[in-house]
Amino acid sequence: MIVFKYIFWVLYRIWFYIMVALPIIIMFPLLILSILKESWYPYFFKLARIWARAILIGMGFNTKIIREQIPAQDKSYMFIANHTSMADIMLMLVTVKNPFVFVGKAELAKIPLFGFFYKRTAILVDRSNEKSRKEVFKSAQRRLKQGLSICIFPEGLVPEEEVLLADFKSGAFRLAINYQIPIVPITFADNKKLFSFTFFSGGPGRMRAKIHKFIETKDLTAKDSAVIKERSKALIYNQLIVFSSK
Secondary structure: OHHHHHHHHHHHHHHHHHHHHHHHHHOHHHHHHHOOOHHHHHHHHHHHHHHHHHHHHHOOEEEEEEEOOOOOOOOOOEEEEOOOOOOHHHHHHHHOOOOEEEEEEHHHHHOOOHHHHHHHHOEEEOOOOHHHHHHHHHHHHHHHHOOOEEEEOOOOOOOOOOOOOOOOOOHHHHHHHHOOOOEEEEEEOOHHHHHOOOOOOOOOEEEEEEEOOOEOOOOOOHHHHHHHHHHHHHHHHHHHHHHHOO
């Protein structure tokens, strides 16, 4: 039985990469058209949501989205969530309908096929480079002016398996305050269990996500960023505890 489990896990991981690539290949002409102009990003976002949904379904993940508050279609937000899995990107795209731009690590641009579109649509950051970190603010400002939202996983790197929730970086909260946009904390409950970065693990199942009530940043200043950072972390941490008991 143990041998069959390992065989399943190997095939399951291979299937994941097939599922990542297959929808991109099928939608390639439409994806190319959607990135020709930056103003066409909302069309790309719709295709990205189809891509994400196809992967989750193909991997046997059914999703349950709990919403305490629903984002308005005509507003910009800062979406944040805990980071536990390669499936986080897909679940975020399925959970949030408002067109948003990921702020993510530059290394992901090296992934074949996926990286081609990622580096043309996301805001890339090299956390070891101060100039790169500063450029994020400029790129985010341009995207917000276009009516888009921003998405950041504030833990930065995916934490170790035994860590429930790592410390948050300050960037997302400084950005939200700087541009006076609400922060939308989201808790991903099951991604680590179902599809962590441990190769021999995981499998099909239910992925739960909870959109919490928004944290308003109106009239806040840079000195408030530490407070709302810890408030956001506590909200997600406490929800993870609640999810783990169910």
